[in-house]
Amino acid sequence: MMHDSDALLDALRQAGDPEAVQALEQLIQHGADEELVRINALSFAGEHGLSQDAVISTLLHGARLGLFEMSWNILCSSCGGVLGANASLKSVRQDAYRCAFCALDTEPILDDAVEVSFAISPRIRRVAAHDPGSLAFWDYHRQIFFGTGVVFPEPPAFEDLARLATLEAVELQAGERMILALQIPAGSLILFDPVTHTAQVLDVAGEPAQQRQELSLVFDDIRPAVGHVDLKPGQLRLTLENRSEERVLPGIFIAGEALNTLIGGRRPFLTAKRLLSNQAFRDIYRTDALDVDQRLKILSLTFVFTDLTGSTDLYERVGDLVAYDLVRSHFQILTAVVASHGGAVVKTIGDAVMATFPMPSQAVAAALEMREAMRRLNTGRETDELILKIGLHEGPCLAVLLNDRQDYFGQTVNIAARVQELATSGAIFVSEPVVRHAEAARLLTEKGLQAQRHLCSLRGIGSRMPVFELT
Known part of the structure; x- marks a missing residue:
């Protein structure tokens, strides 16, 4: 070190x-x-x-x-x-x-x-x-x-499967040329180099070849290259030439059960979608995630919009300084709640918050905790001045850079904002994709909550759509 x-x-x-x-x-x-x-x-x-x-x-x-x-x-x-x-x-x-x-x-x-x-x-x-x-x-x-x-399988299973799945594996330094004499079986073979991402698919079928077959493959820095050739079982003279500037590792893999077992195991991993909706990431990499001309697709993201009801009256009643401190405290509480449920605050707009979550269930849990957190804050102050109205919607969107901030664009964002506009003081309104999500529905059942259906017109959206109030 x-x-x-x-x-x-x-x-x-x-x-x-x-x-x-x-x-x-x-x-x-x-x-x-x-x-x-x-x-x-x-x-x-x-x-x-x-x-x-x-x-x-x-x-x-x-x-x-x-x-x-x-x-x-x-x-x-x-x-x-x-x-x-x-x-x-x-x-x-x-x-x-x-x-x-x-x-x-x-x-x-x-x-x-x-x-x-x-x-x-x-x-x-x-x-x-x-x-x-x-x-x-x-x-x-x-x-x-x-x-x-x-x-990958653990040893010795890995070594056994690798031997069954690999017909040949070699190493070629830059500029090196090699000739291999192989006996190729019937079936599908993949000649592949992971360095240059060059591949040749060999479909081997029919009667065994009576004469030796010839095949050449060149590895260069133009990637990826994929070819396809039909061959017969039997002898193959394979010429490999490395014209790239780095070592290559071509292998001939036998497409089949051994190869599928060798590389077929899967586990969860950290996705870009999840990281963009991580509060720590947004805090550390505020403007360094995307370029202004990028539009990256997300198939499913859940948006939460919140707003304070009666905030104008609050400023008139207690004065700008006290109201500002109250609103700032509310932002801090909501940001902490969002982060604790695996989401991130995208931005604040006046007294409103826009947050994202990878899953609808996380957003529902956060919305419920937000409402309770505001109740606790009001109880501690012996007041009822900080009341939220909350809206949730899930769907596809684009990750973009807007106003020097990593943001999101699309109809899903618009609908989420409009759903929040429908919510009354202290209410949580959600769209149909949220309540239909299996984990979110299970959470509502565990909390003893009902989703009361309303058919509503959303400003600027067009046709009416079902919106559900959590009661």
Whole structure:
């Protein structure tokens, strides 16, 4: 470790969750090299019995301090391979990313196609993955190519499956050329290099070839390249040439049960959608998430809008100074409630709050706690001056940069704001997608709440839609 690591860890102790800091410090000092590459925040939290949000927040503070490096990885929707690793979400610019291994295109949707991982900084501790060219064939695949959502079997099952799933695996340095003599079986084979993302699909079928077959493949820096060839079972003379500027690791994989079992395990991972709705992230990276011309798609996000009722009368009754202190206290309370339920405050507008949550159930739980928190505040002040009206809606949207702030755009945002406008003093109004969400419905049942249906016209929206009051 570098000499300044102790000072950085001291700073992290001041900013992060104490238990999460202790677990990460142990990882930095004693973890194996492969454990310090592409850290899965959710899995790390589960393995150490820690709060996911506490681990995420602590890793974010660690990245800000320079202990860790954060990566926004575009994932193949099929194999979970990393199609592009970016130091910032600002670098996610393509409409689609090609997986040569699966021959599929993936749109960088923030819900599940963009993961956020963390790796130890080489300033703090150098690990093998800081020099990818030194990694062995499967170490490269596990630490560099595949994302944190892929779970590999434990030894010795891994070695057994890798042997069954791989016909051949080689290493070619820059400028090197190699000729292989192979006996290829009937079936589907994938010749793939994880470094240049070059692939050749070999469909092997029919009667065995009477003569030796020939195939050549060139690896260069134009990626990804995918080809397709029909062959017969039998002898194959395979010529591989590396014209790229780095070492390549071509392997011939047998598409089948062994390969599916080898790379088919999955676990949850930290998505870009969740991180953008994390309060610690918004506090640390206020204006550094997106560029002004980016429009990144989210398929499902839950919006909560709140507003204080009678705030104009409040200012007239108690005066600007007292009213300002009251409103500021209410903002602090709501921000804490939002963060405690895994959401983030996007902005405040006058006396109103706009917040986002990855899941409708989180938003419902937060809305209920917001209402109770205001009741407690009023009881403590022996008044009823701070009464909220709250509206919730879930749906697709775009993550954008507006007024130098990471924000959201789309009809879902508009509807959420209009649902809040319908709410009466002290009420929580929600849209149909929220009450129909299984976990949100279960939460309402546990709380003994009913969803009273109204058919309403929302200003500027058009046709009437069902809106539900939680009673």
